[in-house]
Amino acid sequence: MNEMSKPVTAVSPTTLARMIALVGEKNAITDKEKQTPYLVEFRALWTGHTPVVLRPGSTREVSELLKIASETTTAIIPQGGNTGLVGGQIPHNGEIVLSLNRMDKIRELDPISNTITCEAGVTLQRAREAAAGVDRLYPQLLPSEGSCTIGGNLSTNAGGTAALTHGVARSHALGLEVVLADGRVLNNLNKLKKDNTGYDLKNLFIGAEGTLGVITAAVLRLVPRPKSVETAWAAIPSVQAAVDLLGLATEISAGGVTSFEIMAREGIDIVIKHGGARDPLAAKSPYSVLIELSSQRHEGLRDQMEQILAEGLEKGLVLDATICESVEQAKTFWRIRELFGEMQGREGGSIKHDISVPVANIPAFIEEGNAAARKLIPGCRPMPFGHVGDGNIHYNITQPVGADKAEYLKRWDDMNDTIYKIVLKYGGSVSAEHGVGIVKRDYLPKIKDPVAYELMKTLKRTLDPKGILNPGKVL
Ligand SMILES: Cc1cc2nc3c(=O)[nH]c(=O)nc-3n(C[C@H](O)[C@H](O)[C@H](O)COP(=O)(O)OP(=O)(O)OC[C@H]3O[C@@H](n4cnc5c(N)ncnc54)[C@H](O)[C@@H]3O)c2cc1C
Numbered sequence: 001m002n003e004m005s006k007p008v009t010a011v012s013p014t015t016l017a018r019m020i021a022l023v024g025e026k027n028a029i030t031d032k033e034k035q036t037p038y039l040v041e042f043r044a045l046w047t048g049h050t051p052v053v054l055r056p057g058s059t060r061e062v063s064e065l066l067k068i069a070s071e072t073t074t075a076i077i078p079q080g081g082n083t084g085l086v087g088g089q090i091p092h093n094g095e096i097v098l099s100l101n102r103m104d105k106i107r108e109l110d111p112i113s114n115t116i117t118c119e120a121g122v123t124l125q126r127a128r129e130a131a132a133g134v135d136r137l138y139p140q141l142l143p144s145e146g147s148c149t150i151g152g153n154l155s156t157n158a159g160g161t162a163a164l165t166h167g168v169a170r171s172h173a174l175g176l177e178v179v180l181a182d183g184r185v186l187n188n189l190n191k192l193k194k195d196n197t198g199y200d201l202k203n204l205f206i207g208a209e210g211t212l213g214v215i216t217a218a219v220l221r222l223v224p225r226p227k228s229v230e231t232a233w234a235a236i237p238s239v240q241a242a243v244d245l246l247g248l249a250t251e252i253s254a255g256g257v258t259s260f261e262i263m264a265r266e267g268i269d270i271v272i273k274h275g276g277a278r279d280p281l282a283a284k285s286p287y288s289v290l291i292e293l294s295s296q297r298h299e300g301l302r303d304q305m306e307q308i309l310a311e312g313l314e315k316g317l318v319l320d321a322t323i324c325e326s327v328e329q330a331k332t333f334w335r336i337r338e339l340f341g342e343m344q345g346r347e348g349g350s351i352k353h354d355i356s357v358p359v360a361n362i363p364a365f366i367e368e369g370n371a372a373a374r375k376l377i378p379g380c381r382p383m384p385f386g387h388v389g390d391g392n393i394h395y396n397i398t399q400p401v402g403a404d405k406a407e408y409l410k411r412w413d414d415m416n417d418t419i420y421k422i423v424l425k426y427g428g429s430v431s432a433e434h435g436v437g438i439v440k441r442d443y444l445p446k447i448k449d450p451v452a453y454e455l456m457k458t459l460k461r462t463l464d465p466k467g468i469l470n471p472g473k474v475l
Helices: 013-023 032-039 059-072 124-133 150-156 239-252 265-275 301-314 327-347 359-376 405-409 412-425 441-447 450-463
Strands: 076-079 096-099 106-110 115-119 173-179 185-188 214-221 228-236 257-264 287-295 320-323 354-356 381-387 392-398
Touching (some): 013 059, 059 096, 059 173, 076 214, 106 124, 124 150, 150 214, 228 239, 228 327, 239 287, 239 301, 239 359, 257 265, 265 287, 265 392, 287 327, 301 320, 327 392, 354 412, 359 381, 412 441
Antiparallel strands (some): 106 115, 115 214, 173 214, 228 287, 228 320, 257 381
16 A cells, blocks of 8 residues: 555544534535535546535634544545546545635635636636736636636646647745645635745645645736737647647747647547537548637737748748637637547547657657557557647557457556656656646556655645545555
């Protein structure tokens, strides 16, 4: 057993009753059927079990709950929208689920300081809509925006499709309110860009996946809303062409590339076959890229996109391309990208890797990865896609046509080992944006710098000495 994953002892009826009384019976879900949305992971990869899902309505209630949990050594799993992809939010061992979804107030919108202060359970979509209401952009964008929450985004340090320009969740947070394992409230809700009064404590909790504290609110940075956006779909001959085209686009647009997403041919064909999408171009190229530019100016962006594609064609980086004529058409292009991972499931098993490597190494990584995967399981179908500009590739490998799904998925660990060796060879990370959870936990001691890993354990022991917060996740 992992050193940090202590077994969960059954919660005593007295403790349970105290916790339920605190949030009120109507906010404590014990009915098994009503618990289901909190227990089953998005892809149904895991189903947890729990005596109760607690839904506190305030920071004070979270604090009181954690005081009881700490006093009685009761394990707690913080949960937001339950869209996490590494099993971090699931009570695998009967822990209590602490859902933040009732804490969904937008406490303040300040368009002068360019900030929004949200409680943890506000969905990403609502935060974006509220920002748009004062002509600002909250620049995090994930396909799961309708369900995922600000608390979950920060706890996973989520990336998404706009990280190229605006950065990952960490870049958006100015201040946090966090309830510590013993119930103390760390009030760090400041709006300051500049605050050098010692250690930057908020960054300990961002990306900690609920293992160091429960985020209850955050001050997030807003940016001006773009005045124009252009979207194009380009057929390209190779992964190297994608990297070179990104360089060209960055130069011509002077840093205006908001998204630059690559998709492999076979995966696009699957989205067309199962997802009812239409291929934007007649040409069947080995790869395609979806490019989005945005600008604070009303004029000129279209010319830039045309120049990027024209020069790309001239240099052999682009085989064919089309620029969207309407917002509706842009949505149909984005739909292909959004369905890319999901539709692979219609073809049977898919072994997944959420990795990053330095941008310059993406072509070599994909070439070696494809060869190694096919050597390990002949006939398997690598379908890389994702965020070229962040070096973040969702390297999914679909089962051979007609193979037995269960047999194929038994090779998950072998395939991971094979691909991760190549990732590490190219100076990459085995978890780019989804986190560690339980999926990558056992890899950490093998790949992390030993001093870094020891420091992580020291922090965990210091902030959560009884090991009650999300035990067995990350460490
Ligand atoms: C269709 C789909 C597309 C996705 N696309 C992307 C993508 O492009 N980029 C990306 O990065 N991710 C993506 N994800 C993954 C997921 O949406 C993100 O990880 C998201 O940030 C999780 O938010 P959540 O509120 O659902 O958190 P949950 O799933 O509920 O929890 C995730 C983790 O955070 C912890 N946690 C949650 N809330 C709190 C809190 N308030 N305090 C402390 N800990 C907390 C949990 O314990 C768990 O470890 C996608 C998921 C889906 C289903």
